[in-house]
Amino acid sequence: MAITSANQLELLQTAEAVAREKMIDPGLVVEAMEESLARAAKSRYGAEMDIRVKIDRKTGKATFTRVRTVVEDDAVENYQAEMTVAQAKQYMEDPAVGDTFVEEVPPVELGRIAAQSAKQVILQKVREAERDRQYEEFKDRAGSIINAQVKREEYGNVIVDVGAGEAILRRNEKIGREAYRPGDRIRCYIKEVRREPRGPQIFLSRTAPEFMAELFKMEVPEIYEGIIEIKAVARDPGSRAKIAVVSYDNSIDPVGACVGMRGSRVQAVVNELQGEKIDIIPWNENIPTFLVNALQPAEVSKVVLDEEAGKIEVVVPEEQLSLAIGRRGQNVRLASQLTGLDIDIMTEEEESKRRQAEFESRTKLFMETLDLDEFFAQLLVAEGFTNLEEVAYVDVDELLVIDGVDEGTAEELQARARDYLEAQNKKALEHAIELGAQESLINYEGLTPQMVEALAEDGVLTLEDFATCADWELAGGWTTVKGERIKDDGVLEKFDVSLEEAQDMIMNARVMLGWVDPAELADEGDEGEEEEA
Numbered sequence: 001m002a003i004t005s006a007n008q009l010e011l012l013q014t015a016e017a018v019a020r021e022k023m024i025d026p027g028l029v030v031e032a033m034e035e036s037l038a039r040a041a042k043s044r045y046g047a048e049m050d051i052r053v054k055i056d057r058k059t060g061k062a063t064f065t066r067v068r069t070v071v072e073d074d075a076v077e078n079y080q081a082e083m084t085v086a087q088a089k090q091y092m093e094d095p096a097v098g099d100t101f102v103e104e105v106p107p108v109e110l111g112r113i114a115a116q117s118a119k120q121v122i123l124q125k126v127r128e129a130e131r132d133r134q135y136e137e138f139k140d141r142a143g144s145i146i147n148a149q150v151k152r153e154e155y156g157n158v159i160v161d162v163g164a165g166e167a168i169l170r171r172n173e174k175i176g177r178e179a180y181r182p183g184d185r186i187r188c189y190i191k192e193v194r195r196e197p198r199g200p201q202i203f204l205s206r207t208a209p210e211f212m213a214e215l216f217k218m219e220v221p222e223i224y225e226g227i228i229e230i231k232a233v234a235r236d237p238g239s240r241a242k243i244a245v246v247s248y249d250n251s252i253d254p255v256g257a258c259v260g261m262r263g264s265r266v267q268a269v270v271n272e273l274q275g276e277k278i279d280i281i282p283w284n285e286n287i288p289t290f291l292v293n294a295l296q297p298a299e300v301s302k303v304v305l306d307e308e309a310g311k312i313e314v315v316v317p318e319e320q321l322s323l324a325i326g327r328r329g330q331n332v333r334l335a336s337q338l339t340g341l342d343i344d345i346m347t348e349e350e351e352s353k354r355r356q357a358e359f360e361s362r363t364k365l366f367m368e369t370l371d372l373d374e375f376f377a378q379l380l381v382a383e384g385f386t387n388l389e390e391v392a393y394v395d396v397d398e399l400l401v402i403d404g405v406d407e408g409t410a411e412e413l414q415a416r417a418r419d420y421l422e423a424q425n426k427k428a429l430e431h432a433i434e435l436g437a438q439e440s441l442i443n444y445e446g447l448t449p450q451m452v453e454a455l456a457e458d459g460v461l462t463l464e465d466f467a468t469c470a471d472w473e474l475a476g477g478w479t480t481v482k483g484e485r486i487k488d489d490g491v492l493e494k495f496d497v498s499l500e501e502a503q504d505m506i507m508n509a510r511v512m513l514g515w516v517d518p519a520e521l522a523d524e525g526d527e528g529e530e531e532e533a
Helices: 008-022 026-045 112-141 209-219 254-259 261-272 287-294 318-325 327-339 348-370 374-382 388-393 396-400 407-435 449-457 463-467 471-475 499-512 518-532
Strands: 051-055 062-070 100-104 145-154 157-161 166-169 185-194 201-205 228-236 240-247 277-282 302-306 311-316 342-347 477-481 484-488
Touching: 026 051, 026 062, 026 112, 112 185, 145 166, 145 209, 157 185, 166 185, 185 209, 209 228, 209 240, 209 261, 228 254, 228 327, 240 254, 240 287, 240 327, 254 261, 254 277, 261 277, 277 287, 287 302, 287 311, 287 327, 311 318, 311 348, 318 327, 318 342, 327 342, 342 348, 348 374, 348 388, 348 407, 388 407, 396 407, 407 449, 463 499, 471 477, 471 499
Parallel strands: 166 201, 240 277, 311 342
Antiparallel strands: 051 062, 062 100, 145 157, 145 185, 157 166, 185 201, 228 240, 302 311, 477 484
């Protein structure tokens, strides 16, 4: 079949039809046709030739041309597609390297094999264009809700029709034991759109916390308008959820707005989520207050926050303990997800016992180390002293406020504390030296003998060893694994060394060793201050 003998407009009509069916640009289909015809021509004239085809967008006429590029005399590699300046002078006036010579060649006859090959090229190009269009359409829709129709189920995963293609709702992204039949309408959250060789992959979810947030945005106009903001969402999909909201208009109650008249707004979300119970909680920037709200309906007696460890202790009355924890720990788990903190719940009786144990432990410490009777040691603990360093180096006036303590007694207490601490320091230093601790580490400013001993026991013996440590290895920290926070113990954690202090100590050691230029640190600090400003 010769192109010239066919109806030339048929090419354009075919391109239009394919583009309309696949919803892609007709120009892309024409380009695919041009490439397929060029490939067929190469098989006729020779694969080494640079054959190009141009289809007129108005008449449909296909023009076949051979292109040759002018190159340096010693750079010719393909004599069919390249020529030297001297050779080019036969066809061109004043040729230069980089110029191209284009000549028209006769159109080719498309045999059965060539026609089949051309068809495959066109199909492949059209398929790629269709995939690109799907990706471009959905890449910016990630994070939004889509209505789709169920097509089929494969190994528990639901394949849905999203209009321009297919998307997948994995079985672990379904609520509970949801089951769908082909043809069912389904509302999902577009969790991720990923470009892959087999085409764009659209992953949906009905269990994501963001799905609930988007549903509320659809039901509550104040959220859509930005008057009310959803600050946090925690879900146990299909069972229970907590959502924290805040209003930027004092005249609007965020909880009431989300609940709606007679619960109409929240009920619409509950129905979509298969009856999932939703607690709507007022958000508060004060973490303890927010936590008290998050643990509703349980009543909280007291909250003790440890921000550095990301942990919080909650004290509740005995009769509120089961309510605060919830069935299978659900209530406290959701509250923990909502606040981003580890929550330790205890009863008032348990807290009292713990405080009593701490009081007795500190009393015993002062009795044994300072040679005091029980009553006097209890006076120190009751006044807020927790360790020997506080007694040894506190201002004398703070000891004089204790009943029965005069200036002479205070000085004696401090002398005993300092003597004991010096003896402990000496013992720790001797042990560290036995373990192999070097002078560079022992004399490093900021490290106490006990710290040097702890480092030596962990194999850190020199300043070089110390400088290679990570801050969390010294101060400890928390790692989140599969949604659970796991404690990382630090070598110097028992000495209350914070992450910031550990960072400074390590960086100073690196500067002393010449590993880091102090000027670079100063420049980084200045840049950080400028960014904050």
